[in-house]
Amino acid sequence: xxxxxxxxxxxxxxxxxxxxxxxxxxxxxxxxxxxxxxxxxxxxxxxxxxxxxxxxxxxxxxxxxxxxxxxxxxxxxxxxxxxxxxxxxxxxxxxxxxxxxxxxxxxxxxxxxxxxxxxxxxxxxxxxxxxxxxxxxxxxxxxxxxxxxxxxxxxxxxxxxxxxxxxxxxx
Ligand SMILES: Cc1cc2nc3c(=O)[nH]c(=O)nc-3n(C[C@H](O)[C@H](O)[C@H](O)COP(=O)(O)O)c2cc1C
Numbered sequence: 094x095x096x097x098x099x100x101x102x103x104x105x106x107x108x109x110x111x112x113x114x115x116x117x118x119x120x121x122x123x124x125x126x127x128x129x130x131x132x133x134x135x136x137x138x139x140x141x142x143x144x145x146x147x148x149x150x151x152x153x154x155x156x157x158x159x160x161x162x163x164x165x166x167x168x169x170x171x172x173x174x175x176x177x178x179x180x181x182x183x184x185x186x187x188x189x190x191x192x193x194x195x196x197x198x199x200x201x202x203x204x205x206x207x208x209x210x211x212x213x214x215x216x217x218x219x220x221x222x223x224x225x226x227x228x229x230x231x232x233x234x235x236x237x238x239x240x241x242x243x244x245x246x247x248x249x250x251x252x253x254x255x256x257x258x259x260x261x262x263x264x
Contacts, residue, residue, distance in 0.1 A: 094196075094197045094240060094241075095245070096193075097245045098240055098241070098244070098245045098248070099193050099196055099197055099240065100193065100245075101245035101246075101248035101249045101252070102196070102238075102240035102242075102243070102245070102248045103192065103193060103196050103240075104201070104238070105201075105202065105203040105204070106201025106202060106203060106232070106234050107158075107161055107203050107230075108164075108234065108235040108236065109164050109165055109166060109201070109230075109231075109232025109233065109234065109235060110232060110233040110234065110235050112166065112232070112233045113166055114166045114167050114198075114200055114231065114232070114233070118195075118198045118200065119167055121194055121198070122167070122169075122191050122194050122195045122198075122200070122231065123140055123142070123169070123191065125190040125191050125193070125194035126138070126140055126169075126171075126187040126188070126190055126191040127140075127187075128190070129183070129186045129187040129190045130186060131179075131183035131186065131187075132177075132179040132180075132182070132183055135177070135180075135183070136183075137173045137174045137177055137180045137183055137184075138171055138172065138173050138180075138183065138184055138187055139171075139172050139173075139219075139223060140169050140170070140171055140187075140191075141169070141170040141172065141217050141219070142167070142168065142169055143162070143168040143169075143170065143217070147216065148216065148217060149162060149163065149168055150163075151212060151213060151216030151217060152168055152170060152213065152217070152228055154209065154212045155207050155208065155209045155210065155212040155213045155225070155228070156205040156206065156207055156208060156228050157205065157206050157208045158205065161203060161205055161230045162205065162228060162230055164230075164232065165230035165231055165232045166200075166231060166232040166233065167200075167229075167230075167231040167232070168228065168229070168230055168231070169191065169228070169229045169231070170213060170217060170225055170227075170228050170229075171184050171187060171188055171225070171226045171227050171228075171229065172219055172223040172224060172225050172226065173223070173224055173226055174222055174223070174224070175221075175222050175223070175224045180224075180226075181226055184226040184227065188204060188226075188227055188229055191229060192204075192229065192231075195231050196240065199233060199234075199237070199239070200231050200232065200233055201231070201232065201233070201234045202229055202230060202231045202232075203229070203230050204227045204228070204229055205227065205228040205229070205230055206227070207225050207226075207227065207228060210224070210225045213225050
């Protein structure tokens with residue numbers, strides 16, 4: 094998929110079909126995160142995939158909307174090392190790369206805010222130097238909205254985003 098089309102048509106999908114993501118697609122999604130750039134190439138992240146029902150349950154308990162995790166086909170917790178000024182920025186780059194790669198395969202996704210980080214550390218076996226940044230939920234959409242339905246310019250015009258002129262300054 095054209096990258097601008099992927100970016101313009103990507104919306105955060107929260108309603109998932111009961112359909113597994115093929116292993117090859119899942120591997121591409123996770124590898125897209127691994128390949129992301131980071132400050133000084135520090136790669137401060139770990140991606141924990143919540144595969145077992147117990148792990149999924151623990152992650153669901155930690156977020157604001159548990160059902161987004163419980164209904165997802167793939168759940169990825171991004172943690173970074175505790176101390177690092179740019180680590181959240183790095184984690185954001187990895188998260189968006191994973192979500193765009195998923196979208197290229199027709200898989201929608203959503204970042205989930207973490208309300209109770211303490212609920213994650215023990216059950217996921219995370220060491221004390223790990224800080225959870227976000228939980229990504231992925232799945233095929235219950236209602237498909239294919240990217241190729243419209244050109245990127247149409248997606249851009251329809252997006253619930255602040256207007257270009259307000260966001261971009263030119264001096
Ligand atoms: C750091 C972060 C945390 C988020 N947490 C949640 C969340 O807890 N629940 C949720 O439904 N959406 C969450 N979102 C998704 C935002 O609501 C979404 O990106 C925004 O509304 C734009 O959605 P759209 O792309 O579908 O227009 C989060 C997004 C970010 C970047």
